[in-house]
Amino acid sequence: MNRTHHNGDLRLENVNEHVELVGWVAKKRNFGQLVFIDLRDRSGICQLVFDESMSEALKDVRNEYVLSVSGTVLQRKDANPDLKTGEIEVKVEKFEIINKAKTTPLIISDETDALEDTRLQYRYLDLRRPVMQNKLIMRHKITRSMREYLDNNDFIEIETPMLGKSTPEGARDYLVPSRVHPGSFYALPQSPQLYKQLLMIAGFERYYQFARCFRDEDLRADRQTDFTQVDIETSFLSEVEIQTMMEEMMVKLMKEVKGIDIQAPFLRLSYEEAMNRYGSDKPDNRFGYELQDITEIFKNSEFKVFKDCIDNGGVIKTIVIDNFSSITRKEIDKYTELAKKNGAKGLVVLKAQDNELTGSARKFLSEDEVKALYDTLSLKDKDVLFIVSDQWIKTCNVLGALRNEIGYKLGLKKKDEFSFLWVTDFPMFEWSEEQQRYVACHHPFTQPKEEDIPLLDTDIAKVKANAYDIILNGYELGGGSLRIYDNDLQEKIFEILGMSEEEIRNKFGFFIDAFQYGTPPHGGLAFGLDRIAMILSESDSIRDVIAFPKNANAKCPMSKAPTPVDPAQLEELHIEIKK
Numbered sequence: 001m002n003r004t005h006h007n008g009d010l011r012l013e014n015v016n017e018h019v020e021l022v023g024w025v026a027k028k029r030n031f032g033q034l035v036f037i038d039l040r041d042r043s044g045i046c047q048l049v050f051d052e053s054m055s056e057a058l059k060d061v062r063n064e065y066v067l068s069v070s071g072t073v074l075q076r077k078d079a080n081p082d083l084k085t086g087e088i089e090v091k092v093e094k095f096e097i098i099n100k101a102k103t104t105p106l107i108i109s110d111e112t113d114a115l116e117d118t119r120l121q122y123r124y125l126d127l128r129r130p131v132m133q134n135k136l137i138m139r140h141k142i143t144r145s146m147r148e149y150l151d152n153n154d155f156i157e158i159e160t161p162m163l164g165k166s167t168p169e170g171a172r173d174y175l176v177p178s179r180v181h182p183g184s185f186y187a188l189p190q191s192p193q194l195y196k197q198l199l200m201i202a203g204f205e206r207y208y209q210f211a212r213c214f215r216d217e218d219l220r221a222d223r224q225t226d227f228t229q230v231d232i233e234t235s236f237l238s239e240v241e242i243q244t245m246m247e248e249m250m251v252k253l254m255k256e257v258k259g260i261d262i263q264a265p266f267l268r269l270s271y272e273e274a275m276n277r278y279g280s281d282k283p284d285n286r287f288g289y290e291l292q293d294i295t296e297i298f299k300n301s302e303f304k305v306f307k308d309c310i311d312n313g314g315v316i317k318t319i320v321i322d323n324f325s326s327i328t329r330k331e332i333d334k335y336t337e338l339a340k341k342n343g344a345k346g347l348v349v350l351k352a353q354d355n356e357l358t359g360s361a362r363k364f365l366s367e368d369e370v371k372a373l374y375d376t377l378s379l380k381d382k383d384v385l386f387i388v389s390d391q392w393i394k395t396c397n398v399l400g401a402l403r404n405e406i407g408y409k410l411g412l413k414k415k416d417e418f419s420f421l422w423v424t425d426f427p428m429f430e431w432s433e434e435q436q437r438y439v440a441c442h443h444p445f446t447q448p449k450e451e452d453i454p455l456l457d458t459d460i461a462k463v464k465a466n467a468y469d470i471i472l473n474g475y476e477l478g479g480g481s482l483r484i485y486d487n488d489l490q491e492k493i494f495e496i497l498g499m500s501e502e503e504i505r506n507k508f509g510f511f512i513d514a515f516q517y518g519t520p521p522h523g524g525l526a527f528g529l530d531r532i533a534m535i536l537s538e539s540d541s542i543r544d545v546i547a548f549p550k551n552a553n554a555k556c557p558m559s560k561a562p563t564p565v566d567p568a569q570l571e572e573l574h575i576e577i578k579k
Helices: 052-058 117-121 130-152 193-201 239-258 272-280 304-311 329-341 365-378 390-410 450-457 487-496 503-515 527-536 567-572
Strands: 018-031 033-042 046-048 066-075 088-099 173-176 185-187 205-212 226-235 269-270 313-320 348-353 356-357 384-390 420-424 429-432 437-440 467-470 477-480 522-528
Touching: 018 046, 018 088, 033 052, 033 066, 033 527, 046 052, 046 066, 046 269, 052 088, 066 356, 117 437, 130 205, 130 437, 130 527, 193 205, 193 503, 193 522, 226 239, 226 527, 239 420, 239 467, 239 477, 239 522, 269 272, 272 329, 272 390, 272 420, 304 313, 304 384, 329 348, 329 390, 356 365, 450 487, 467 522, 477 527, 522 527
Parallel strands: 046 088, 269 420
Antiparallel strands: 018 033, 018 066, 033 046, 066 088, 173 185, 205 226, 226 522, 313 384, 348 356, 348 384, 420 467, 429 437, 467 477, 477 522
16 A cells, blocks of 8 residues: 555656556446556546456446555556646556445536535545545635734734633524533633633734634525634734735735735725615625615605605615616516515616616606616616615615626626725614614624714714724625723623623623723734635535535534434433423
8 A cells, every 4th residue: 555646646757657556446447458447536536557467356346446556657648638647647567455335325526416415414425526625625725824824923823712601792602501510501602702802901912713613593605503713813903904914814815825916905995885886795896787876866756666765764776787678577577576585665677778768667757857867877778777765774785685696697796706805984883673772783892983982972873883894706704893992981882782780790791800901902803714715716605615514404414413312411411301
């Protein structure tokens, strides 16, 4: 079982060399006197040639058998340009079957016909596929590049506890019962937020951690129950200084991992501008079709839908899609359903043809309003207008969802294009209809803009935070903020959020105590490592860049977790399961 080379590394310069290789049989082709086998290891595939003297010993060998071979590298007469090793082959002189394999339940190649649950059930086989190995190798390169940058800029990697205290951070905690403290529970961390701030109080100044985080929430293509954050915190740096360092790290990463030069500084948009232009706080600016405000055109409208909206303090916005007049009634109905799914009461769709607008809502518009639309929007033949009227936030969200769907339909969201930007100046608070009170948009330790602190006593809805998200191609790669470091201000924020003294002491007592011992100005952010790997590997789901993920039902088809446990274990933990 000696190995002199990796299979994917052999080239013309290795011709006539004696080599010893190991790996899995990716494909076997029997041509009578000659047998060809593609031998696969992590580095790639190499074609092996066996003469007829070995055919009897090879008769039972099939895909996924593990072989050890020795032989001589030859130049191929019929080169395969699709393979890195396509110009050579190995004439086998001796081989050994290291291990046999049953017929696999899925095809082990870049293209497989297996359903996702089958792939997840046999994940150890799915991960043999070169395309899957390349995704995890790219993830490794991403972590290596980020670690190198942080290490070279005086950051210290520090681990924080997995078993901690349950604190409110937006999602449900995963709870771990304590055997030695009956009725008490640890919580798995949703993030190391409090610990990293305590490390700043402890004087480390620059910290990072590739932190495992856990959130009990509904899953989707870019979300898992357990995931990895690149958690970063600094002291004595401004918001722009933190962002500049992170830009440097991403420029380095993109060059090393993708071979792409990206320009810094990145575009910076305020939350309000991002919503007004793109209808999203994580805008995809690889394509246009920005939102345009047309409220003024309809300020005296007789169209009841528009009139009621303006009378109730709402806005009217549109996106204009050029050369889209071939849109069908069925497609319009689909976009209308999407608008309603995102909270709209309806969707107005108008087509520009022969200097006139057509559509079911046209009869409600005056000639002056039609002319104003042409002039304001510079309409051309074959343009299509999607118009939404509602409260500002809902109008923006609905048109943002439509813009993303249309951008995808028109092939404008290209996976090999990468556009970074920052969204800044988020609202400090948002109104919760469910709780009928204001809640923190980010978390209760986010610092408000200094100039907005007086508004905490008069109009908290207008308070903006020193919070920022880094966005790539319409995905939030990471988010963070400057943190509150003044004890009085922190108490005021808790008070606004309706937290009692008892509740504050119970949930954050140890954290509040630390604030009394000289807390430095500090701030940071956390990147979603899985999401970065998903985007850079041009995958459709973060499940493809996690070695052993859960499915959409938060279950592991391979191990079957979560599963019931032995009643004796529950008894030890003082837990009884209610039927």
